[in-house]
Amino acid sequence: xxxxxxxxxxxxxxxxxxxxxxxxxxxxxxxxxxxxxxxxxxxxxxxxxxxxxxxxxxxxxxxxxxxxxxxxxxxxxxxxxxxxxxxxxxxxxxxxxxxxxxxxxxxxxxxxxxxxxxxxxxxxxxxxxxxxxxxxxxxxxxxxxxxxxxxxxxxxxxxxxxxxxxxxxxxxxxxxxxxxxxxxxxxxxxxxxxxxxxxxxxxxxxxxxxxxxxxxxxxxxxxxxxxxxxxxxxxxxxxxxxxxxxxxxxxxxxxxxxxxxxxxxxxxxxxxxxxxxxxxxxxxxxxxxxxxxxxxxx
Amino acid sequence: xxxxxxxxxxxxxxxxxxxxxxxxxxxxxxxxxxxxxxxxxxxxxxxxxxxxxxxxxxxxxxxxxxxxxxxxxxxxxxxxxxxxxxxxxxxxxxxxxxxxxxxxxxxxxxxxxxxxxxxxxxxxxxxxxxxxxxx
Numbered sequence: 001x002x003x004x005x006x007x008x009x010x011x012x013x014x015x016x017x018x019x020x021x022x023x024x025x026x027x028x029x030x031x032x033x034x035x036x037x038x039x040x041x042x043x044x045x046x047x048x049x050x051x052x053x054x055x056x057x058x059x060x061x062x063x064x065x066x067x068x069x070x071x072x073x074x075x076x077x078x079x080x081x082x083x084x085x086x087x088x089x090x091x092x093x094x095x096x097x098x099x100x101x102x103x104x105x106x107x108x109x110x111x112x113x114x115x116x117x118x119x120x121x122x123x124x125x126x127x128x129x130x131x132x133x134x135x136x137x138x139x140x141x142x143x144x145x146x147x148x149x150x151x152x153x154x155x156x157x158x159x160x161x162x163x164x165x166x167x168x169x170x171x172x173x174x175x176x177x178x179x180x181x182x183x184x185x186x187x188x189x190x191x192x193x194x195x196x197x198x199x200x201x202x203x204x205x206x207x208x209x210x211x212x213x214x215x216x217x218x219x220x221x222x223x224x225x226x227x228x229x230x231x232x233x234x235x236x237x238x239x240x241x242x243x244x245x246x247x248x249x250x251x252x253x254x255x256x257x258x259x260x261x262x263x264x265x266x267x268x269x270x271x272x273x274x275x276x277x278x279x280x281x282x283x284x285x286x287x288x289x290x291x292x293x294x295x296x297x298x
Numbered sequence: 299x300x301x302x303x304x305x306x307x308x309x310x311x312x313x314x315x316x317x318x319x320x321x322x323x324x325x326x327x328x329x330x331x332x333x334x335x336x337x338x339x340x341x342x343x344x345x346x347x348x349x350x351x352x353x354x355x356x357x358x359x360x361x362x363x364x365x366x367x368x369x370x371x372x373x374x375x376x377x378x379x380x381x382x383x384x385x386x387x388x389x390x391x392x393x394x395x396x397x398x399x400x401x402x403x404x405x406x407x408x409x410x411x412x413x414x415x416x417x418x419x420x421x422x423x424x425x426x427x428x429x430x431x432x433x
Contacts, residue, residue: 027311034318041325065344069415072351076418111421118389118416118423126427127414 066129066285070119071295074277077111078137079259080148085273085298092273092298094141096263102172103257104153108137132284139277139295143269147278155251155260159267162195162218162247167266169198170237170249175257176229178203184210184227187239190217195247199225199237202261216240218247231255273298339380340411343430346376347415350384356417356426359395360386368397382430389423407431 075081081097100108116133124131138149144161159165184201194215201210209227216222222240233255242248251260274297282291350356355367368384376382381402386395398404411430416423 030315034315034322038318038322038325041322045325045328061341061344065348065413065415068348069351073416073418073423077421114389115416115423122389122391123414123416123425126425 063285071293075295077115078108082296087298090268090270092267092269094265099260099263100150100155101259102153102155102251102253106152108150112137129286134282136278136280139275141273141275143271153253157249158245159247165265165267167196168249169264171200171261172251172258173202173261174235175204178207178209180229181209182228182230186212186225187214187223189215197239201227201235339430343411343413343428347413347426347428351415351417357419360419360424365395365397372397372399379432380430381433385427387425402433
């Protein structure tokens with residue numbers, strides 16, 4: 001092989017090597033590009049699978065929305081307003097802005113029943129949800145089952161754990177004027193260490209008729225804080241043993257209407273507290289049954 | 299001999315490409331596309347009704363027999379480019395107050411999200427119905 005032939009062979013090998021290199025580069029870049037697309041599609045697929053729960057989440061949103069809707073309307077129907085639920089250590093303060101109207105003509109069960117019928121009738125048809133409601137106009141604070149109940153001219157608060165509630169403060173506004181009051185009174189002290197009870201009875205124009213505080217034995221039948229009026233009507237607020245149960249608080253009216261305004265309960269509870277509709281509550285939405293309607297929580 | 303190697307190489311490359319393209323097709327076709335703007339709109343109308351009730355705007359609109367507060371809400375608080383329409387009806391389904399966001403039309407809508415919420419005025423039961431859509 002002469003020099004010319006050698007040069008030609010070298011040049012030929014060099015070209016072939018460059019072509020091979022280009023081929024390898026093409027293969028590698030194609031492989032990388034396809035891999036990129038593959039990984040991207042795998043990622044998109046996995047994200048999409050996570051979104052698969054979306055319809056369920058939206059159903060859950062709708063469910064929770066309806067429950068909060070019912071809770072809100074329920075509180076409005078029974079005239080209950082919550083200012084705040086605060087905690088300081090183990091002590092929880094429940095502050096209500098309103099609590100029922102106490103009157104011989106008050107009939108919360110009828111209002112609740114009308115609402116139930118509305119939910120199960122027109123509202124069910126409109127929303128295309130299966131709603132089966134059974135509501136009662138009383139509610140409880142958990143834990144310790146502090147129950148709030150009303151029967152026309154009487155309002156009760158009971159608790160399963162008397163010792164845990166250390167303060168009741170209640171303000172009741174009557175539909176009477178102060179100068180119509182013929183007399184008022186309060187119970188005697190039971191002694192230090194007992195529950196602190198603060199009662200204010202207001203006239204219709206906001207003037208104070210009774211405002212006093214006492215420490216009362218929850219196991220005793222105590223005298224009431226009361227106010228009598230010229231027309232024979234009266235209002236009593238009693239704490240102690242009521243209807244055989246210790247630690248009850250009762251507001252009873254005769255011949256007048258009273259609205260329970262600000263009410264504060266302070267009690268000891270280590271765990272989370274919440275407010276729920278009474279024991280007989282049940283609601284079925286879209287085939288799923290719930291027996292708790294949470295009205296508020298800390 | 300070179301020809302065989304070239305052919306074999308080409309077949310292997312084609313096979314590899316086919317496998318990858320098939321895998322990509324599998325993953326892409328298995329995805330479910332979700333339109334988040336629609337999900338957001340659904341949440342927005344649910345939240346809007348809750349806010350209107352908690353602010354007593356629904357109650358006040360019924361008491362005043364006026365849609366002013368609802369108009370203000372839809373035009374200032376309900377985000378563009380969403381459209382909204384609110385009706386307030388009583389327990390016998392009679393229309394009391396309604397409001398349509400300015401610049402929106404209820405005709406020719408593609409997809410409409412609807413939410414309803416009950417509320418109490420005095421002792422009377424009402425419900426609000428809100429429609430949301432994109433124009």
